[in-house]
Amino acid sequence: MLVKKSLHSLTGKLIITIGTLMIAGSLIFWYFLFRYQENALIEGSVKYGYSFVEYVRKSTRYGMLAYQKLIIQQTIEAIGSEEGVLNIRIFNRQGRITYSSNKKDIGTILDKTSPVCTGCHTEDEHPKDTKTWSIKKEKDYRVLNIVQPIYNEPACYTSTCHFHPKDQKVLGLVEANLSLALLDKSIKQQGIAMIIYVLVFLFVISVVLCTILWKFVSTPVSLLAQGMERVAAGDLDYQVTINTRDEMGDLAKAFNAMTLDLKKAKDELVEWGHTLEKKVMEKTEAMQKAQAQLIHSEKLASLGRMAAGVAHEINSPLTGIVTFGHLLRKKFPEGSEDREDIDVIIDQANRCSNIIKGLLGFARASAAEKTLINVNDALSSSLNIVRNKADFFNIKLIINFDESLPPVKADPSQLQQVFLNMIMNAADAFDGKGTITITSRTIEDEGKEFVEIEFSDTGSGIREEDIEKLFEPFFTTKPVGKGTGLGLAVSHGIIKEHGGSIFVKSKLGEGSSFFIRLPVYREYKS
Amino acid sequence: MTKGKVLVIDDEDIVRTSCSRALTPEGYEVKMARNGFDGLRMIEEEEFDLVLTDLKMPDMDGIEVLGKIKEEWPGIEVIIITGYQTVDTAVKAIKLGAFDYIEKPFTPDALVSAVRNAFEQKKR
Ligand SMILES: Nc1ncnc2c1ncn2[C@@H]1O[C@H](COP(=O)(O)OP(=O)(O)OP(=O)(O)O)[C@@H](O)[C@H]1O
Ligand SMILES: [Mg+2]
Numbered sequence: 254m255l256v257k258k259s260l261h262s263l264t265g266k267l268i269i270t271i272g273t274l275m276i277a278g279s280l281i282f283w284y285f286l287f288r289y290q291e292n293a294l295i296e297g298s299v300k301y302g303y304s305f306v307e308y309v310r311k312s313t314r315y316g317m318l319a320y321q322k323l324i325i326q327q328t329i330e331a332i333g334s335e336e337g338v339l340n341i342r343i344f345n346r347q348g349r350i351t352y353s354s355n356k357k358d359i360g361t362i363l364d365k366t367s368p369v370c371t372g373c374h375t376e377d378e379h380p381k382d383t384k385t386w387s388i389k390k391e392k393d394y395r396v397l398n399i400v401q402p403i404y405n406e407p408a409c410y411t412s413t414c415h416f417h418p419k420d421q422k423v424l425g426l427v428e429a430n431l432s433l434a435l436l437d438k439s440i441k442q443q444g445i446a447m448i449i450y451v452l453v454f455l456f457v458i459s460v461v462l463c464t465i466l467w468k469f470v471s472t473p474v475s476l477l478a479q480g481m482e483r484v485a486a487g488d489l490d491y492q493v494t495i496n497t498r499d500e501m502g503d504l505a506k507a508f509n510a511m512t513l514d515l516k517k518a519k520d521e522l523v524e525w526g527h528t529l530e531k532k533v534m535e536k537t538e539a540m541q542k543a544q545a546q547l548i549h550s551e552k553l554a555s556l557g558r559m560a561a562g563v564a565h566e567i568n569s570p571l572t573g574i575v576t577f578g579h580l581l582r583k584k585f586p587e588g589s590e591d592r593e594d595i596d597v598i599i600d601q602a603n604r605c606s607n608i609i610k611g612l613l614g615f616a617r618a619s620a621a622e623k624t625l626i627n628v629n630d631a632l633s634s635s636l637n638i639v640r641n642k643a644d645f646f647n648i649k650l651i652i653n654f655d656e657s658l659p660p661v662k663a664d665p666s667q668l669q670q671v672f673l674n675m676i677m678n679a680a681d682a683f684d685g686k687g688t689i690t691i692t693s694r695t696i697e698d699e700g701k702e703f704v705e706i707e708f709s710d711t712g713s714g715i716r717e718e719d720i721e722k723l724f725e726p727f728f729t730t731k732p733v734g735k736g737t738g739l740g741l742a743v744s745h746g747i748i749k750e751h752g753g754s755i756f757v758k759s760k761l762g763e764g765s766s767f768f769i770r771l772p773v774y775r776e777y778k779s
Numbered sequence: 780m781t782k783g784k785v786l787v788i789d790d791e792d793i794v795r796t797s798c799s800r801a802l803t804p805e806g807y808e809v810k811m812a813r814n815g816f817d818g819l820r821m822i823e824e825e826e827f828d829l830v831l832t833d834l835k836m837p838d839m840d841g842i843e844v845l846g847k848i849k850e851e852w853p854g855i856e857v858i859i860i861t862g863y864q865t866v867d868t869a870v871k872a873i874k875l876g877a878f879d880y881i882e883k884p885f886t887p888d889a890l891v892s893a894v895r896n897a898f899e900q901k902k903r
Contacts (some may be wrong), residue, residue: 255807563834564862565862568869568883568884569791569793569794569883569884570793571796571883571884572792572793572794572883572884572885573794573796573797575797575884575886575887576797576798576800576801576884576885576886576887576890577797577800579801579886579887579888580887581799602884603884606884613862618808638853646782
C-alpha cells in the first residue's frame with residue numbers, strides 16, 4: 254500500500270512540532286545540566302586550590318618562623334614546578350613579592366589596583382581578610398587564581414627572630430595561579446559527549462515518534478482517504494480494515510457503517526428502479542395484451558355482425574328450400590330413391606339453418622337485456638336442460654356451488670346459452686364416459702371482485718396449437734355436421750359483452766377447464 | 780268452401796310463395812302482400828281470418844302491422860314470421876297480441892300446424 258508523505262501531512266506537522274519542542278527542551282535541559290556540572294567542577298577545583306595554597310602556607314611555615322628565607326624560596330620553587338601550577342608568590346603587607354616560584358619576580362612591588370590586592374582591598378571598604386579566588390582567561394586555557402592571607406599568630410610575634418608586631422592581623426598573602434587546562438579539556442569532552450547524547454536521543458525519539466505516528470495516524474488516515482476515494486468512485490462494497498481500538502478505529506467503523514448505509518440506500522434505489530422498470534414493462538405488456546384482446550374481440554364482434562347480417566338474408570331462401578323440398582318429397586312414394594335424395598336436400602338445408610342460428614348468436618350478444626341474477630340459478634337451468642338427455646346417462650356431474658354468491662348483472666338466457674355450450678363441449682370431449690365438474694366461486698383479481706364459474710372435464714384435452722384458435726368462429730375439430738365451431742365464439746362474445754372474461758387451461762389427454770369470470774355487481778361502489 | 784282466408788305479408792317472394800304452397804293444399808285461401816301498406820290496404824278491401832307477417836321488413840315492420848290490425852280488426856289472428864335474431868322481439872309481439880311466432884326456416888308441417896292452431900283458437 255502506497256502512502257503519500259510530505260511536510261504538509263499531519264505526520265509531518267506533528268513531527269516538526271514535536272521535534273522542535275524536543276530540540277528546544279533538550280537544549281535547555283542539557284545546557285543547564287552542563288552549567289551545573291561545570292560549576293561543580295570549578296567548585297572542586299577551587300577547593301583543591303584552597304588546600305593547595307594551605308599546603309604551600311604550611312610547607313613554608315617553618316621557614317617563616319625560623320626566618321630561613323632560602324628554605325622558603327626553595328620550597329616554593331619545588332612546589333611551583335608541579336604540573337598544573339603556574340606560579341606561587343608570597344607578598345608582604347606592602348605588596349612586595351618576597352618569594353616566588355619565578356625568581357625574577359622577587360622584589361617587585363604590586364600596585365594597589367592589581368587583582369591580588371583588589372581581592373580584599375576594595376576602595377572605602379574595610380579589607381575582608383579572607384581567602385579569595387578568581388578565574389581569568391589566558392591564551393587557550395583558564396587560570397584559577399587563589400589568594401590567601403597569612404594571619405598573625407602568637408608564634409609569629411613571640412618569635413625571637415624578627416619584627417612582626419602583635420597588633421598586626423595580616424602579615425602577607427600567598428597567591429597561587431593554577432592552570433585549569435585539564436578541567437577545560439574534560440569539560441569540553443563532556444560537552445561533546447553530551448551533544449552526541451542529545452543527537453542520539455533526538456534521533457531515537459524521532460524514529461520512535463515517526464513509527465508511532467506512521468502506524469497510528471498516517472497509515473489509517475491514508476487508508477480512510479483511499480476508502481473515501483473508492484467509495485466516491487462508486488465502489489460501495491469497499492470496507493476499511495482498521496481494527497485499532499482508538500479514535501481511528503472508531504472513525505473507520507463509522508466510515509464502514511456509512512458506506513454500508515450508502516450501499517443499502519443505493520441498492521434500494523436500484524432495486525426500486527428495477528421494480529419500476531419491471532412494473533412499467535408488466536403494465537405495458539398487460540396493456541398491449543389488453544389492446545390485442547380488444548382488437549381480437551372487436552374483430553370477432555364485427556365478424557359476428559356481418560355473419561348475423563348474412564344469416565338473416567339466407568334464412569328466407571332456406572325457407573324456400575325447406576318448404577319446396579317437403580312439397581316435392583310428398584310427390585314421391587315412401588322408400589323411393591328420389592324421396593331419399595330430397596331428404597338429403599332437406600337435411601343439408603337444416604344444417605345451414607343450424608349454422609345460421611349459431612351466427613345469429615352474435616347479433617343476440619349485443620342485444621342483451623341485463624338484470625340482476627344469481628349465476629347459480631342460470632347454471633341450474635342449463636343443467637336441467639341437459640340432465641335428461643340420453644348423451645348424459647354415462648356422464649357424472651359434480652356440482653360445487655358457492656351458495657353465498659353475490660349477484661351479477663347479466664342477460665339470463667344468454668348466460669344459459671353460454672353455460673349450455675360449455676357443458677355440451679365437455680360432454681363431446683369424451684367417448685361416452687367421464688366426469689364434468691362445475692364450480693362457482695367468488696374471486697378477487699387486481700382489486701376487483703368476480704364470480705368465477707369453472708367447467709372441468711376429464712375429456713380429451715386440447716392441443717396446444719388449438720388453444721388460441723378456440724374462440725374464433727368456425728373453429729371446430731368435430732366432424733362435419735356435428736359442430737359448427739360457433740359455440741365458443743358466441744360465448745366469448747356474450748361474456749365480453751358482460752364485461753367478463755373467458756379462458757381455458759388444458760392438458761392433452763387429461764382434460765380441460767374453462768373459466769368464466771363475470772364482474773360482481775355492487776350497488777354502492779366506494 | 781275454404782277453411783279460411785290467410786294473408787301473407789313478407790318482402791321476400793320466396794317466403795310468400797312457400798307459405799302459399801304449404802297452406803293452399805291444406806284448403807286455405809292464401810293472398811299475398813309485399814309490404815305492410817299493401818297488406819293493410821288489402822285487409823280494408825276484403826276480410827281475412829289470419830295474417831302471417833314477417834317481422835323485419837323495410838318501411839313498416841311486423842310489429843307495426845300487428846299493432847294496426849289489433850287496433851282496427853281485433854278479430855284477425857296474427858302469426859309472426861321471424862329470423863332467429865328477432866326471437867326476443869317475437870316474444871314481445873306475442874305480448875302485444877300475436878297468436879304465435881314461427882322461425883325461419885320453417886317446414887311446411889310446422890307452418891300448417893301453427894295455422895291450424897290459430898283457426899282452432901278462433902273457432903272457440
Ligand atoms: N371441453 C372441451 N374439451 C376438449 N375440446 C374442446 C372442449 N371445448 C371445446 N373444445 C374444442 O374447441 C372447439 C370449438 O368449440 P366450439 O364450442 O366453439 O365449437 P363446437 O363445439 O366444435 O361446435 P358447436 O359448439 O358450434 O356445436 C371444439 O371443436 C373442440 O375441439
Ligand atoms: Mg360447442
